[in-house]
Amino acid sequence: MxxxxxxxxxxxxxxxxxxxxxxxxxxxxxxxxxxxxxxxxxxxxxxxxxxxxxxxxxxxxxxxxxxxxxxxxxxxxxxxxxxxxxxxxxxxxxxxxxxxxxxxxxxxxxxxxxxxxYQKKRVAEVDDERLKFEISTMLSREGIEMLMSSGLDKPEEVKFAVPLLDMDLNKMVLGSTWRHQQKIYLQASL
CATH class of the missing domain: 3.10.110 (Ubiquitin Conjugating Enzyme)
Structure with missing residues (x-):
């Protein structure tokens, strides 16, 4: 700066x-x-x-x-x-x-x-049975993020980021200088 x-x-x-x-x-x-x-x-x-x-x-x-x-x-x-x-x-x-x-x-x-x-509400408004099923299977997990993505040059798409492991990766890597806790996510798009 x-x-x-x-x-x-x-x-x-x-x-x-x-x-x-x-x-x-x-x-x-x-x-x-x-x-x-x-x-x-x-x-x-x-x-x-x-x-x-x-x-x-x-x-x-x-x-x-x-x-x-x-x-x-x-x-x-x-x-x-x-x-x-x-x-x-x-x-x-x-x-x-x-x-x-x-x-x-x-x-x-x-x-x-x-x-x-706001994004969770937008995703819930999508009228798609498969999407509703996927959401119902994931809601119990903490830390899930959903994103409704669209644009002029691309169709609407719903993305999910699901944290996979409940472990501190920073402690697993000796000498790690990461400021933020590292996590592993699964990203899925529908």
């Missing part, structure tokens, strides 16, 4: 996110949202999900550093509106504190959980 161009409050949150996130999140690109500013206050996070990656743009405002960020989800997820209709309920943005370096991590973790629920 080009830390001298990132406003201090944003830098503290981003540094905390990258150091403490339980999964391997990456910053793909950074840019300025102001025409006359060299401050980097916008960035794209690459977040692992269902053995794929989702990209979310995090939009801060360097001119108003105490304001909460906006999040823009990818074009495939135009219907993912995690906080729609939750005016009265608490979420990571309702009690936003820009001076707290843990807030961005809290927001990303909460949004990823809501995204998992």
């Amino acid at each position: 080009v830390s001298d161009r990132i406003p201090p409050l944003i830098s503290a949150q981003l540094t905390h996110l990258l150091a403490h996130c339980p999964f391997s999140v990456k910053v793909e690109q950074m840019w300025s949202g102001c025409m006359n500013s060299s401050l980097l206050d916008h960035f794209t996070l690459v977040i692992p999900f269902c053995l794929e990656y989702v990209r979310w743009d995090i939009i801060y405002n360097a001119i108003y550093p105490l304001a909460k960020p906006d999040v823009i989800f990818g074009p495939e997820d135009e219907h993912f509106r995690p906080y729609r209709g939750t005016i009265d309920s608490k979420n990571a943005l309702t009690d936003w504190n820009s001076k707290d370096p843990t807030r961005l991590l809290t927001l990303v973790l909460e949004l990823r959980d809501l995204y998992r629920d």
Whole structure:
């Protein structure tokens, strides 16, 4: 990161996110949202999900550093509106504190959980008997992720990521320097 161009409050949150996130999140690109500013206050996070990656743009405002960020989800997820209709309920943005370096991590973790629920709901709406059978055989396993994938150049596809082993691979590899716990997944597409 080009830390001298990132406003201090944003830098503290981003540094905390990258150091403490339980999964391997990456910053793909950074840019300025102001025409006359060299401050980097916008960035794209690459977040692992269902053995794929989702990209979310995090939009801060360097001119108003105490304001909460906006999040823009990818074009495939135009219907993912995690906080729609939750005016009265608490979420990571309702009690936003820009001076707290843990807030961005809290927001990303909460949004990823809501995204998992959103994808699970989308998959459940597919009217396919084989898919419903596969889901019924897997639901008892913990850690399963589902992803409904579609695009202009490809047909709709449902993907599953199923954790296979309940063992700590980090302990099995002597001298491992992995920051995140390594897991083995089975990926299935329907």
